[in-house]
Amino acid sequence: MIIAQISDTHVFRDAPDADLRASDLERTIADINALKPAPDVLIHTGDMAHGGRREDYALAASLLRKSHAPLYVAPGNRDDKENLRHAFSPWACRASGGEFLDYAIEDFPLRLIAIDTVSRGTNKGDFSEEHARRLIELIDAETTKPIVAFMHHPPYIVTVGPDPLNFVTPEAMARLQRTLQHSGRVIAVFCGHVHRSTGGRIGAIPVVVMPCTATSLRKGDYPPQMRDRPVYHLHRIDAANGLCTQARIVEAAAADADGCQRRSA
Numbered sequence: 001m002i003i004a005q006i007s008d009t010h011v012f013r014d015a016p017d018a019d020l021r022a023s024d025l026e027r028t029i030a031d032i033n034a035l036k037p038a039p040d041v042l043i044h045t046g047d048m049a050h051g052g053r054r055e056d057y058a059l060a061a062s063l064l065r066k067s068h069a070p071l072y073v074a075p076g077n078r079d080d081k082e083n084l085r086h087a088f089s090p091w092a093c094r095a096s097g098g099e100f101l102d103y104a105i106e107d108f109p110l111r112l113i114a115i116d117t118v119s120r121g122t123n124k125g126d127f128s129e130e131h132a133r134r135l136i137e138l139i140d141a142e143t144t145k146p147i148v149a150f151m152h153h154p155p156y157i158v159t160v161g162p163d164p165l166n167f168v169t170p171e172a173m174a175r176l177q178r179t180l181q182h183s184g185r186v187i188a189v190f191c192g193h194v195h196r197s198t199g200g201r202i203g204a205i206p207v208v209v210m211p212c213t214a215t216s217l218r219k220g221d222y223p224p225q226m227r228d229r230p231v232y233h234l235h236r237i238d239a240a241n242g243l244c245t246q247a248r249i250v251e252a253a254a255a256d257a258d259g260c261q262r263r264s265a
C-alpha cells in the first residue's frame with residue numbers, strides 16, 4: 001500500500017503569499033497525480049487553512065478535489081473543525097458529528113485512523129481520557145488488520161526545533177503514546193505541525209513527521225534551488241518490508257531508481 005502525505009498547507013486568502021500557498025498545494029497534487037504507481041490514498045495531517053475561514057477551506061477543497069487518490073484529513077491547531085468538516089465531510093472526512101474529528105477508514109489492506117489532537121485555546125496537542133476512550137474504540141472496532149494512524153501533533157519529544165513538547169502536558173502525550181501501543185496493531189504514525197522533516201519512535205512504532213507543504217512557512221535548511229519546491233512524503237508499507245518513507249520534491253527529475261516514476265507525457 002502506498003500512502004501519500006501532505007500537511008500544513010495553511011491556505012489563507014488574506015496572506016501576502018496567498019497565491020504561493022495555493023500554488024504550492026496545486027503543484028503538489030499535480031505531482032502526486034503523476035506518480036506511477038499511483039498512491040492508494042492521500043492524507044492531510046492538518047493546518048489545512050490558516051485562519052479557519054470557510055472561504056479558505058473552499059479554496060483548499062477545490063484544489064484537493066483534483067487528487068486522483070482518495071483524500072482523508074486530520075485537523076490541526078490552525079483549523080476550525082466545524083468549517084473543516086463543512087468543506088470535507090463526508091468525501092474526505094468521515095467523522096461523525098460532535099466535537100471530535102476522529103475516524104477510521106476501512107477501505108484498504110491497512111486501516112487508517114485519523115486522530116484529533118487539537119486542544120482548546122493553545123497551539124499544542126491534547127489527549128484527554130475522553131480522547132483515549134474514543135481512540136481505543138476506533139482501534140478495537142476491527143482486530144485483524146494493521147493500523148496506520150495520522151494526526152497533526154507529533155507525539156514524541158522533538159529535539160530539533162524550538163519546542164520539544166508538542167502537547168499541553170507530558171501526561172497528555174504519554175496517554176496518547178500508551179493508547180497507540182495498546183493493541184499492538186498500530187504499525188506507523190504520520191504527523192505534521194513542526195513544519196520540518198523529522199522522525200521518532202513510540203516503543204516499536206515509527207513516527208514520521210513531514211515538512212510544511214507551504215514553502216514560505218517551511219522550517220529547516222534548504223538549498224536556494226529548492227526554496228520554491230514543495231516536498232511531500234510517500235509511505236510504502238508491505239508485510240515483507242515494513243515501512244519505507246520517501247521525501248519527494250515536487251517537479252523533481254523524471255524518474256527515481258525505486259520504480260516510482262513520473263508518467264511520460
Ligand SMILES: [Fe+2]
Pocket residue numbers: 008010046047076078193194195
Ligand atoms: Fe502548521
